[in-house]
Amino acid sequence: MSQYLQIVGGRVYDPVNGIDGETRDVFVEGDRIVSALPRGIGPDAVTRLDARGCVVMPGGIDIHTHVAGPSLDAVRQVQTEPGDLIVPTPAQAGHRYSAMGYTTIIEAAVELDELPDTPRRLCEAVNLDAGFLLELGNHKPIIDLLNRDQDAAAIELIASLLRDSGAYGIKMVNPGGVLHYRHCHEEPTSLDQAIGGTRVTPRRIMKLMSVAADQFGLPHPPHLHCYHLGLPGNVYSTLDALDVFEGSRVHLAHAQFYSYSQTDDGDYTSAADRMCEYLSRHPNVTLDVGQIVFGPAWAITGDIALEHRLREQLYGPDEPASEGPLRIEYEPKNPIHSLMWATGLELVLLYKNLQQVTLSVDHPNGGPFWAYPQIIAWLCNKPLRDRTLAAAHPVASQHSRLKDIKRELTLQEVATITRAAPAKALGLKNKGHLGTGADADIAVYEHDTADPQRMFECARHVVKAGQVVIEDSRARETLPGKLLPGPVV
Numbered sequence: 001m002s003q004y005l006q007i008v009g010g011r012v013y014d015p016v017n018g019i020d021g022e023t024r025d026v027f028v029e030g031d032r033i034v035s036a037l038p039r040g041i042g043p044d045a046v047t048r049l050d051a052r053g054c055v056v057m058p059g060g061i062d063i064h065t066h067v068a069g070p071s072l073d074a075v076r077q078v079q080t081e082p083g084d085l086i087v088p089t090p091a092q093a094g095h096r097y098s099a100m101g102y103t104t105i106i107e108a109a110v111e112l113d114e115l116p117d118t119p120r121r122l123c124e125a126v127n128l129d130a131g132f133l134l135e136l137g138n139h140k141p142i143i144d145l146l147n148r149d150q151d152a153a154a155i156e157l158i159a160s161l162l163r164d165s166g167a168y169g170i171k172m173v174n175p176g177g178v179l180h181y182r183h184c185h186e187e188p189t190s191l192d193q194a195i196g197g198t199r200v201t202p203r204r205i206m207k208l209m210s211v212a213a214d215q216f217g218l219p220h221p222p223h224l225h226c227y228h229l230g231l232p233g234n235v236y237s238t239l240d241a242l243d244v245f246e247g248s249r250v251h252l253a254h255a256q257f258y259s260y261s262q263t264d265d266g267d268y269t270s271a272a273d274r275m276c277e278y279l280s281r282h283p284n285v286t287l288d289v290g291q292i293v294f295g296p297a298w299a300i301t302g303d304i305a306l307e308h309r310l311r312e313q314l315y316g317p318d319e320p321a322s323e324g325p326l327r328i329e330y331e332p333k334n335p336i337h338s339l340m341w342a343t344g345l346e347l348v349l350l351y352k353n354l355q356q357v358t359l360s361v362d363h364p365n366g367g368p369f370w371a372y373p374q375i376i377a378w379l380c381n382k383p384l385r386d387r388t389l390a391a392a393h394p395v396a397s398q399h400s401r402l403k404d405i406k407r408e409l410t411l412q413e414v415a416t417i418t419r420a421a422p423a424k425a426l427g428l429k430n431k432g433h434l435g436t437g438a439d440a441d442i443a444v445y446e447h448d449t450a451d452p453q454r455m456f457e458c459a460r461h462v463v464k465a466g467q468v469v470i471e472d473s474r475a476r477e478t479l480p481g482k483l484l485p486g487p488v489v
């Protein structure tokens with residue numbers, strides 16, 4: 001492999017640098033993008049990739065996924081039916097991500113007792129940079145320090161946990177709520193309820209994590225899995241929780257699951273418009289969508305209150321309160337599933353400034369990550385999504401605004417929700433764009449306006465850290481996975 005690379009004649013979509021479909025070459029020296037190749041180098045010293053008739057974007061970034069860890073191992077043990085194999089090994093996941101032009105992922109929740117195994121397994125995800133977030137929202141020693149009003153010591157403990165683990169950032173899963181549920185088998189009903197036999201409240205835990213993240217200057221803000229996931233009316237408690245951050249940065253995970261109001265009869269109704277309106281007034285907040293796709297999924301979560309609720313819905317109240325992954329089948333004829341499908345799409349389509357919104361499925365919770373091309377197709381093509389809507393339960397049309405939304409995303413907007421916005425939310429300054437000095441992570445797709453799903457399913461060329469890993473839609477080189485280094489704390 002030569003040190004120099006030239007991607008020739010593609011139409012470049014790079015929202016960060018304001019390049020919207022211009023035909024131009026992209027140059028790479030080593031593992032970086034450069035503005036031009038040095039003068040005087042011979043033609044043989046340069047690898048050229050033909051991108052004429054193609055679209056060139058920065059490598060895709062999945063801000064919230066799960067590819068390594070004991071829950072996924074457990075699913076892999078039991079998933080057997082053909083068509084049901086949606087949890088690949090980390091190595092297989094790496095290949096599937098790079099086939100779609102993705103080059104960076106974030107493992108969104110690693111528990112302290114999974115260290116150092118899960119980060120080690122994450123490195124098996126070939127052709128990817130992978131970072132992980134450390135779940136700290138229910139860590140008993142931190143909560144005990146807060147209970148004794150030793151906030152400074154709690155912040156020091158968070159710093160040492162981040163340092164020792166190499167985590168990229170802080171995750172909070174139902175902060176305080178998991179501990180409380182283990183204590184008394186109930187979820188806290190408000191942000192100000194003392195949890196788990198202490199004086200500490202969920203509000204105080206979130207505030208502490210916010211102060212810690214600001215104090216350490218973390219590139220990615222606290223990543224919040226909020227309360228009452230999937231319950232009707234939860235948009236109000238979610239927006240209350242986001243208010244706790246008072247202008248400091250926060251990232252709301254899988255926001256679709258928190259975007260529900262309810263009718264007078266207690267039925268679900270989409271509140272995506274309310275979520276988008278909040279977002280437009282709060283530039284400190286970013287979110288990933290948590291879209292669901294119809295078909296098999298696996299609920300793997302550290303939120304045991306949620307897990308027990310789901311288990312009861314699926315198996316009835318007599319099911320013993322065991323823990324572990326739950327198989328879900330999202331069905332278009334199920335009123336709640338169809339509304340969830342519509343609400344996720346609304347979260348993108350109703351929000352003008354997509355800089356705060358990232359596409360995610362919370363793999364494998366909302367479905368497999370290789371559904372991204374299908375979701376992009378729904379977002380880019382109104383007739384296509386109208387066909388899916390017509391086949392879904394009528395509640396999806398009645399209780400959401402999806403049928404009236406005419407917007408179709410442009411390729412620049414697709415590049416925003418899959419590249420620029422996640423890089424910004426993660427504070428990855430050298431990713432998500434193609435400017436000089438950026439990491440040479442690049443995806444080239446054959447332009448197909450009639451079939452965006454096909455276009456994004458199979459990238460024509462993929463470059464990772466300056467190396468060609470896919471050429472002419474065939475795997476060429478396999479690079480070892482690399483852990484994104486945690487910030488210096």
Ligand SMILES: [Zn+2]
Nearest residue numbers: 064065108362
């Ligand atoms: Zn998740």
